[in-house]
């Protein structure tokens with residue numbers, strides 16, 4: 157799934173997050189409509205029709221109360237379980253992940269690769285491989301956010317946060333924005349990186365090129 161109102165979904169995980177979002181949206185919409193229709197119906201149907209009219213006092217209905225407590229409880233627990241499962245999944249990278257270090261600065265992203273190459277803001281990842289972002293900050297709290305993968309982690313000084321991304325080979329060639337989503341000072345609005353998805357071969361060539369550039 158993925159409508160025009162959501163950013164493009166890059167990974168399988170992003171599509172699952174969208175599905176979870178749509179399922180939750182459907183559930184809350186159904187109950188919202190039921191509640192509002194009942195509310196308006198009762199407002200009209202049981203409105204006071206004569207002066208000094210007094211309603212009948214009703215004292216509890218155990219059966220009804222159990223039903224309207226249990227149904228939402230079950231639904232919320234299920235939604236919570238799926239949500240938690242998803243959160244753990246994105247934070248437990250496969251052992252063969254390609255580790256990339258991300259450091260937030262005022263006001264740019266520094267991305268460091270295993271071979272020591274560092275780039276600013278414009279970076280690339282290989283498709284088809286789990287890429288693990290190890291995220292921290294040099295100064296204040298920033299937010300490393302990739303809308304296309306539906307993931308965000310705060311970049312906190314002295315602390316490591318992480319998530320991983322496995323880009324689909326069909327997404328090769330895409331360039332995706334990586335905004336900072338924690339207000340971090342004057343330059344915050346301009347703190348936007350861009351992530352390019354490359355084939356493994358193109359990525360290797362790109363990394364080599366960056367290495368030569370830095371020497």
Ligand SMILES: [Cu+2]
Nearest residue numbers: 298336340347
């Ligand atoms: Cu920032």
